[in-house]
Amino acid sequence: MQTVAVLSLKGGVGKTTVVLGLASAALRRGARTLVVDLDPQCNATQTLDPDETEATLADVLENPTASVLKAAIAPSSWDGEVDVMVGSEELETLNEPDPGARRLEKLGRALAELRHLLADGELPYQLVLMDCPPSLGRLTRSALVAAQGALLVTEPTMYAVAGAQRAFEAVENTRDEHNANLVALGVVVNKVRTHSYEHQFRIQELRESFGRLVMPVALPDRLAVQQAQGACMPIHQWQTPGAREVSLAFNLLLARVLRTGSRGRHNAVTWPTDEAEAVTE
Numbered sequence: 001m002q003t004v005a006v007l008s009l010k011g012g013v014g015k016t017t018v019v020l021g022l023a024s025a026a027l028r029r030g031a032r033t034l035v036v037d038l039d040p041q042c043n044a045t046q047t048l049d050p051d052e053t054e055a056t057l058a059d060v061l062e063n064p065t066a067s068v069l070k071a072a073i074a075p076s077s078w079d080g081e082v083d084v085m086v087g088s089e090e091l092e093t094l095n096e097p098d099p100g101a102r103r104l105e106k107l108g109r110a111l112a113e114l115r116h117l118l119a120d121g122e123l124p125y126q127l128v129l130m131d132c133p134p135s136l137g138r139l140t141r142s143a144l145v146a147a148q149g150a151l152l153v154t155e156p157t158m159y160a161v162a163g164a165q166r167a168f169e170a171v172e173n174t175r176d177e178h179n180a181n182l183v184a185l186g187v188v189v190n191k192v193r194t195h196s197y198e199h200q201f202r203i204q205e206l207r208e209s210f211g212r213l214v215m216p217v218a219l220p221d222r223l224a225v226q227q228a229q230g231a232c233m234p235i236h237q238w239q240t241p242g243a244r245e246v247s248l249a250f251n252l253l254l255a256r257v258l259r260t261g262s263r264g265r266h267n268a269v270t271w272p273t274d275e276a277e278a279v280t281e
Ligand SMILES: Nc1ncnc2c1ncn2[C@@H]1O[C@H](COP(=O)(O)OP(=O)(O)O)[C@@H](O)[C@H]1O
Pocket: 008, 010, 011, 012, 013, 014, 015, 016, 017, 018, 043, 134, 190, 191, 192, 219, 220, 221, 222, 223, 224, 225, 226, 229
């Protein structure tokens, strides 16, 4: 089971879109996936559209036992392969700026419990994707403490690039203080317009800051993303040229996330530059 926190410290850049796109690509590959919705806005839960549950992630963060965990997880309306640990507005009240180590570790304890259930043949997930809110309080930090990999999302704009740099510092700090095994999987550049000089400039700036951590697979700005989300459908099932383009990018991104994550932190930035360039800028 591979666990990935998807974060940026800026809202609206595409964290939820990346989580949903990777879940959609995983569905296509037949990899059982759990989306953990840490954002009090609950956008991932909305698009995955599960039936009502008896508990939510807010309960799990208070009491990470197997029974609470199971009560907070439901199948998505997409397919049996993608489940969701449902978000809740209540998460906002749990997003303390300085929660202390014990509270920061509760999500990690919940994922450890999930691994036990996996070993017992229950809840057989290959991938856990954590959708973070755009702040560095307890929720995002819990995800970094619990995850094996951190995937940063940014747009090619000035403020978003600054947000990605702060998010990367948060990853480094969490690795130093709480989670020595945390791997920076890379920086995904989203909403790219191919012919925009400004976007090319910002992508170059990102490469100067992050080097090879910038994913060679950029996600193009396509209306299909919003249409599929609004229809509560995986992007891979949205049959338009724009959706196909974005889906292909997510397939490549998922392959990289799985490959980099399984290699461990020392090789985290040494990707081969083979398949993806066709979809880049
Ligand atoms: N590649 C894209 N092309 C078009 N629209 C996008 C793309 N990525 C995200 N969006 C839209 O931008 C908005 C913000 O994206 P979202 O994933 O909710 O960001 P975040 O989770 O970081 O706040 C949403 O309306 C989403 O549909």
